[in-house]
Amino acid sequence: MPNFGIYVHWPFCLSKCPYCDFNSHVSRQSIDQLNYLRLLKKELDSYSEIIGNKIIGSIFFGGGTPSLMEPNIVGNLLDYISKQYKTKQALEITLEANPTSVEQNKFIAYSSAGINRVSVGVQSLNDVDLKRLGRNHTANEAIKAIDIASNNFDSVSIDLIYCRPDQKETDWEKELHKALNLSTQHLSLYQLTIEPKTVYEKLFKAGKLKLPDEYTSAKLYQMTEDICEEFDLHKYEISNFAKNGHQCQHNLNYWHSGEWVGIGPGAHSRISKNMKRTAIINEYDPQKWSTMIIKNGNSMIEEEILTTEQNCDEYLLMSMRTTEGMKIKRYNSLGGKLNKVKVDEFINDGFLEKSNNGDSINISRKGSMLSDMIIANIASQ
Numbered sequence: 001m002p003n004f005g006i007y008v009h010w011p012f013c014l015s016k017c018p019y020c021d022f023n024s025h026v027s028r029q030s031i032d033q034l035n036y037l038r039l040l041k042k043e044l045d046s047y048s049e050i051i052g053n054k055i056i057g058s059i060f061f062g063g064g065t066p067s068l069m070e071p072n073i074v075g076n077l078l079d080y081i082s083k084q085y086k087t088k089q090a091l092e093i094t095l096e097a098n099p100t101s102v103e104q105n106k107f108i109a110y111s112s113a114g115i116n117r118v119s120v121g122v123q124s125l126n127d128v129d130l131k132r133l134g135r136n137h138t139a140n141e142a143i144k145a146i147d148i149a150s151n152n153f154d155s156v157s158i159d160l161i162y163c164r165p166d167q168k169e170t171d172w173e174k175e176l177h178k179a180l181n182l183s184t185q186h187l188s189l190y191q192l193t194i195e196p197k198t199v200y201e202k203l204f205k206a207g208k209l210k211l212p213d214e215y216t217s218a219k220l221y222q223m224t225e226d227i228c229e230e231f232d233l234h235k236y237e238i239s240n241f242a243k244n245g246h247q248c249q250h251n252l253n254y255w256h257s258g259e260w261v262g263i264g265p266g267a268h269s270r271i272s273k274n275m276k277r278t279a280i281i282n283e284y285d286p287q288k289w290s291t292m293i294i295k296n297g298n299s300m301i302e303e304e305i306l307t308t309e310q311n312c313d314e315y316l317l318m319s320m321r322t323t324e325g326m327k328i329k330r331y332n333s334l335g336g337k338l339n340k341v342k343v344d345e346f347i348n349d350g351f352l353e354k355s356n357n358g359d360s361i362n363i364s365r366k367g368s369m370l371s372d373m374i375i376a377n378i379a380s381q
């Protein structure tokens with residue numbers, strides 16, 4: 001049974017990290033959380049016909065810093081969802097949390113509110129680098145947060161950023177071992193990306209950030225995969241590693257082109273409307289978002305019925321990020337055609353693998369550094 005997800009965006013943070021281009025804002029005034037809750041519910045109501053009898057399998061509070069939300073606000077929204085809609089018995093409910101002491105103290109209340117999975121944004125376990133990343137917590141605080149989280153949630157994930165300025169292989173190796181010795185079942189390990197319009201982009205352009213070269217990045221990536229495997233955390237997507245049974249269901253739904261509704265500023269949705277797969281983007285700015293919800297009941301700034309080509313490309317691009325890969329029948333049913341000659345070539349060269357029963361293809365370990373080139377070549381034009 002395919003998953004149906006709900007994504008809830010909280011767009012506020014205490015400060016802006018210099019590398020981050022997520023839709024996050026530092027508000028000078030305190031946020032009226034009850035009003036925010038009212039607006040989220042109203043936006044969700046605008047999808048009531050779409051959600052209808054679907055069975056919700058995952059809910060994800062992302063940000064921004066959703067751990068700034070009061071636990072009773074989170075609980076209230078979760079009750080609202082479960083009263084209106086059908087939910088899976090094993091409903092996965094994730095909240096992204098920053099590991100400051102203030103937030104750790106809310107973990108028990110989040111758990112009572114219904115959250116059963118947290119994704120803790122640790123980023124680094126080295127205080128010097130945490131400062132350079134503009135984080136307002138220490139490594140010890142992060143370790144304490146993970147300890148509290150592991151006592152209160154079914155599943156704990158941590159985010160780390162590597163390939164950081166001046167980072168040596170041995171430094172990352174030690175840091176990753178330290179992370180793997182904490183009580184987590186899931187790691188999201190992202191290589192630092194210099195995003196447009198961030199402080200890091202300015203520093204990078206001014207020659208003030210020295211990032212590992214391509215060769216070192218590739219080595220760090222392979223090393224990461226090997227070390228995680230030693231600790232029984234298996235790669236299931238380019239940047240995601242999990243113990244068996246702890247893969248993030250919400251993200252898997254994105255990568256396998258499932259359906260979801262996104263509420264909150266800048267959230268995206270993919271839904272089936274009149275049997276057509278439709279992409280929706282919400283207003284990005286929190287103030288304008290709020291005005292639009294009050295006026296129209298929703299904040300859509302773009303609604304687009306996806307063409308066959310867009311559907312196929314999205315499925316190809318997203319599913320090939322995963323270790324499970326792309327189901328060939330599903331790709332064909334969307335109207336896609338694989339370039340069989342290229343696929344066979346890549347399989348012979350060891351860059352692509354076919355599942356034992358032949359129904360799916362995935363990028364091999366050897367091909368992982370060439371994934372963009374492989375994906376660009378396997379679809380027939």
Ligand SMILES: C[S@@+](CC[C@H](N)C(=O)[O-])C[C@H]1O[C@@H](n2cnc3c(N)ncnc32)[C@H](O)[C@@H]1O
Pocket residue numbers: 019020021022062063064065066096097098120121122123159160161190191192193194195
């Ligand atoms: C929505 S963000 C952060 C959630 C939370 N506010 C935090 O900072 O921990 C999700 C994750 O994206 C990753 N990330 C953000 N910007 C990045 C960048 N420029 N390069 C690599 N990873 C990045 C971080 O690991 C972060 O935890």
Ligand code: SF4
Pocket residue numbers: 012013014015016017020021022024063064065098121
């Ligand atoms: S990384 Fe997290 S805390 Fe930092 S600005 Fe982005 S969303 Fe906010």
